[in-house]
Amino acid sequence: MFDSMSLQAIPPEDEALRPAIRVLAARSTKGVPADVRARSWQGFDAAFSRELGKAGFLGLTLPKRYGGGERGPFARFVVVEELLAVGAPVAAHWIADRQSAPLILNFGTEAQRERFLPPICRGDLFFCIGMSEPGSGSDLASVRTRAERTASGWRLNGQKIWTTNAPHSDYMIALVRTSGTAEDRHSGLSQLIVDLRAPGVAVRPIADLAGDAHFAEVFFDNVDLPADALIGTEGEGWKQVNAELAFERSGPERIYSSIVLFDAWVGHLQRAGVREGPAACLVGRFTARLATLRAMSIACTALLARGESPVVEASLVKDLGTALEQDMPVAIADDLASRPDEPVDPELLRTLTYIAQVAPSFSLRGGTREILRGIIARGMGLR
Known part of the structure; x- marks a missing residue:
C-alpha cells in the first residue's frame, strides 16, 4: 500500500486547465x-x-x-481543487459528476449510458445516493x-436517510436488498436508479444546526420501477458500491472542507500584523x-488513472483529511x-461559527472514522 502512495505529479496537460476553471x-x-463560500459543496447553484x-x-x-471530455482523473482533480479552493457552489452536479456517472459508465447498460450520461455532462441532470438507513449507523x-x-x-x-441534496x-442511485435478509449482509444487495418524482416517493428535508437543509429522509411506498432501473448485476451491489466509494473518498474534497475558513483566518492575521509566534x-x-x-x-488519483480501485489508500486520505x-x-x-x-x-x-457547527459531520459523511480505520487495518494485514 505505501509504495502506491509515492510522490506523483499532475501531468502538464491537466495543469493547463487551471487558468480557465479559475x-x-x-x-x-x-x-x-x-x-457562504464555506458551504461550497453544499452550495446548490444549478445555473453554475x-x-x-x-x-x-x-x-x-x-x-x-456521451458528451464527456475523455480525459483522465487528473483533469477532474485540477477542476475540483480550483472550485473548492475558492468555495464555488458545486452541490448541484457534485454527486452525479463524481460518482453516479462513473458508476453508470462502468456497470450500466448501453441504454443507461446513452440516457443519463449526456445530461450529466451538460449539468442538466442531478443525482443523489441512497445508502444510509435509520438504525443502521455505519x-x-x-x-x-x-x-x-x-x-x-x-x-x-423502505427508507433512506442523510441523503444529500x-x-x-x-x-437516486439506491443500494437495496433484492434477495435474502439483512442478516445475509453483503449477499443479495443491488443498486437501482430511482426516479424521485415517481409515485410513492416522499422526500423530507432535515434541517441542521446551521439552519441549512442539505440532507433529507427519502421514503419509498410501493414505488414501481422499470426493469432497466437495475444497474449492473443483481446481487453485485456491494462490490459496485465499494468501487463507487473509492471515488468519493479519494478526491481533494476530503481536504478542503475548511479551506475558506483557513484563508479568511490567514488574511486576518496578515491584516493584524501577526508575523510570528504561536499563530x-x-x-x-x-x-x-x-x-x-x-x-x-x-497519489490516489494516479492509482485511479492506472485503472485501480484505491479503497485502502482513499480511506487513509479521507481519515487523515477529515481530521485536519x-x-x-x-x-x-x-x-x-x-x-x-x-x-x-x-x-x-x-x-468560523458555521464550520465549527458542521465539522463533526466531516468524519461521518462518506464513511465514519471507525469504519475507515477498519478498512485501513485490513489493508495493512492487521485484522
Missing part, C-alpha cells in the same frame, strides 16, 4: 462572503453547474460519445430497503499537513480567543 470559479464567487457543463468541465473522465451491509421483482420491473419499499435531485507556527503546521494530504490525494478539517476550526477559535482585544471581522466569525 476564471469561472472566481466569477461564481465574486462578492460572495466567506461564510450548467455553465461548467457548457465549458466542458463536467464529465471530464467520460467518453466523448453498518451499510444491514440494508433493509427492499426491491421485489414484478411482471414489469421492481417494486421498492435529495430535495433538488432528479434521481504563525500554527499556519505553518496546517500548511504542511495540507501539502502532505494533497500529495497523498494526488476538524482540527482547523478548534485551533483557529483558540487562536482568536488568545488575543481578546484584537478586532475580528464579523465575516470571519460567521465563517
